Amino acid sequence: MLSRTNSMPWMDRNKEVEETNLWTQNNNNGGMENKDDAELGALSSFKSMIEAENEAGWYMSVTATPTAANSHEIDMHGGSHLDLGNISFSPKFTDADNNHPVLQQVDSSASCSPTSASVLNSLDLSHQLNYFLPLKSTLMNPIHRNLLEETFDLGRDHRFLESAFNQGTGMLNNGFNDLSTQSQMGTLSWSSNNQFSTNNLLQQPQSSGGFGVMGFGEGSMDGNPLLLNRSKILKPLDGFASIGSQPTLFQKRAALRKNLDSGSVSNLGALGLGGEINHSRSSTSLEGYDKKGEFSDVNERKRKNSSGDDGEDFSIDGSNLNYDTDDLFLENSTINKVEESGKNGGSGSNVNSSVTCGGGGGDHKGKKKGFPAKNLMAERRRRKKLNDRLYLLRSVVPKISKMDRASILGDAIEYLKELLQKINDLHSELESTPSSSSLSPLLNVYPLTPTTPGLSCRIKEELYPSAFASPLSSPVGQSTRIEVRIREGRAVNIHMFCGRRPGLLLSTMMALDNLGLDIQQAVISCFNGFALDIFRAEQCEDGQDLNPDQIKAVLLDSAGFHGTV
Amino acid sequence: MLSRTNSMPWMDRNKEVEETNLWTQNNNNGGMENKDDAELGALSSFKSMIEAENEAGWYMSVTATPTAANSHEIDMHGGSHLDLGNISFSPKFTDADNNHPVLQQVDSSASCSPTSASVLNSLDLSHQLNYFLPLKSTLMNPIHRNLLEETFDLGRDHRFLESAFNQGTGMLNNGFNDLSTQSQMGTLSWSSNNQFSTNNLLQQPQSSGGFGVMGFGEGSMDGNPLLLNRSKILKPLDGFASIGSQPTLFQKRAALRKNLDSGSVSNLGALGLGGEINHSRSSTSLEGYDKKGEFSDVNERKRKNSSGDDGEDFSIDGSNLNYDTDDLFLENSTINKVEESGKNGGSGSNVNSSVTCGGGGGDHKGKKKGFPAKNLMAERRRRKKLNDRLYLLRSVVPKISKMDRASILGDAIEYLKELLQKINDLHSELESTPSSSSLSPLLNVYPLTPTTPGLSCRIKEELYPSAFASPLSSPVGQSTRIEVRIREGRAVNIHMFCGRRPGLLLSTMMALDNLGLDIQQAVISCFNGFALDIFRAEQCEDGQDLNPDQIKAVLLDSAGFHGTV
């Protein structure tokens, strides 16, 4: 009850502008004084959407990339290393399919700090790894763009990732330095289709999954990002449900908000065309709306838009994205919030205390002038930035056991260890071999595995006893898994994982072609194993409706596993 | 004013037991049901101390490792992967130099979850990376042990780390599995000298830095850990200053608290012998004491000890460490807190709302029964765990530009990228060499750079710069970009990006097949645009050596861009 009442205020609160964490600043090079700041530059933000399978809920997140003008963002000031130097939007980016503009963040080239570590900045992982979150319906259109910087949205649902990762979808490649990283992306379009740049492919659209498009300003709001997928997170979207549709997402969102009060939400549109958001859980309607963590972020963004101008701001050709605007909104919203305070849904009681600028919250203190509001925004920015980074990290780590923060960190650590070990092994191997020496100048760069030339050890892996069962990676021999879902209409989702074998890629493609499936959105990775994630494929008009089992059978056959699962 | 009053309650609050995040659970194997949970097992917790150069403040943190008995910890329940299965203390662990017992966490061998990822668990990074935080005086005796698990304390002061990192102190080695990891540490001794197990050495004792020993139960309390070093963090210690000295740290801390009220603190001891804590900033005395983030953690821990039994609990030979005890304390403290609530220093206003179990905080709600207190503790645990992981991550990353969370994450991401690049380079190098193949079974383990056995090649690296413009993402209509590199031997790298069109995927695959290229490592994504990144493909033996330009031409042709770039 109270919560609901609270929720309303939150609605307003949501209006507050979100920070655009992701904004990269053009000008900020100068701003970055910390020499050490390593730029993550090359990293493109990873935004993805997830859709929950079982639930209608959507979560849409889009990251807006501000043009150079507004660019300065948190990072500029703060110490965030990740900031990519320049952000540029190319005007042409809008998605043809959808009218929805998609915001993206561009990873600027590494303008800033030439940190020691930054040597490899040019390398862009984003290409290499793309994690896709499955969209429930066909909405998911991850825009595969490098540019997006920090933000990325990923469904948080554990099941989703787990399955994906477990299967060894991890892929990443190392390999290239992409010059491309530096170059870049044009306009951002916010499409309802949820196109996102998904740098890393991660995913397997497995089970639930939230789906998010959002990220407006910074990419994702504080909470919103990928984690939202988590079922709870998804809920928030419920309120927003309509967002995705043809009209600007934001507009829709605004509409939703208006409508939201009614609660449970109806999911607005058909997924197919506009990105729409279904509420994953009908939940308690508004209440959830208000407080939900990430969700609130979404709301906030919506608010931002709504308060300002819904859709158009985001249509962001380039310069439009207004970080500043956002800020203004924020301030306004903040004010609103203050007014509204007292409710503050989840945070609840706190609100009264300091939030009220002049409001004289209930609290005794009231010490700080009116600043709290500012602080609030700053904190919000900070949270968002942190979340964005966290999700980015997640996107880079191929195996994520769970989607919770601690697990992401843990997995990242473990992954780091693995990589180090691997490097060590490679080094050993290399040393054991004759030539080597001159070849790898790069190696020196890294503090780790210090290339100590002297080491010619023979480590040779005696260390590793066999025992390593290495479940994860072991692709080969791994059981083949194929999931096929037929979405309404002729959309098809396919997830397949199996051991790699020569020609598998081609045979699979041919099999799909033979089925009359046009692959529209997919990520295929081939490393230890073969992972195919088709988020959207469409059957030819001519054909008969395909049965998922048929598709599965065909794929199994093409994979050489005749009938075996 | 108010704050001070609040602070008092906080003092009490501090008494609340901290969670022992780090505790590893012996028994919890069963508890880990999540298959995906990757254990970080091998990761030893990283505890380090930092001392501020210029400031006297210390922060001491010690992680106590519970014996198996109490072991079940957050992780058990929660999903933290990082938890290492068993913790064992070996009695002999005390530092000879100092009498001060040091708590450590042991990274158990990976008893728990045989997660997929965990393959390499045995590998212990801790050895590899050792980051040391400089102690101001000579105190710093980082115990270099693998065993410590999650907790690690590190100074947060930016200057500190920055300098350290800049100087290239990063080092890590990869390489070994330490059996020691599994074995372990015996008793924990809590020495004032601040011995810590510092798994990774990081550090350079540069400027400020806080120094911490603490971590009692879980390792570090929520906030306290390494971050504390940050000057602000350090402050908290001020209050605690005395802790380190001969008496149990906790006892001292308790004493300090008692004394603290006076405020500014005197730093207690001589560093040399007992670990003492100086307040980095005289700060405003109590007030700071109460609310400071990390610091508060420290207080809490102190509280825990104080409330419970100060020193002895921690002397922890083995079983003593009481997680349970802590919990009990927590509860008690929680209760106390409730009573005290209304002040709740920083959190301030919130307190009233729900915290009061029955208190009927000012807030309207009062919905939740009395549970809030529990929630509070859980949240505290969670925060601590998260912090611990974060710090652990930091400890693993050699270059940390700044100590703030976002930077840590960003640096980690960048580092990951670097490692991947490095691996790729090594792989290339390795391939170029003749032998290799059989040598590295390990490689298979990793998702990355899958050990494609076939690879015998030589890198010649005729890189083909040809216009690498390829911005990653070019969407439709965007210029098609194709990069082809022929590595020596028959390995080929291809990066291609162009607009998506139906059938492109298939035609491209067929084209590659026609070229006799076996795609071994690749990521293909299809969203707005078509992006093909082949990190490794190999030419058939039969074929003539392909010319990059030929490949490019074929691909362009298949993409329907005849000759256009």
Added chain:
DNA sequence: AAGAACACGTGACCC
């Protein structure tokens, strides 16, 4: 129903 996870809004701190 207890626990975990999250986002939030605060107060405090630092630069």
Added chain:
DNA sequence: TGGGTCACGTGTTCT
């Protein structure tokens, strides 16, 4: 002074 960062305690949700 003001923005950034942190820890905290909350409320909410999900499991």
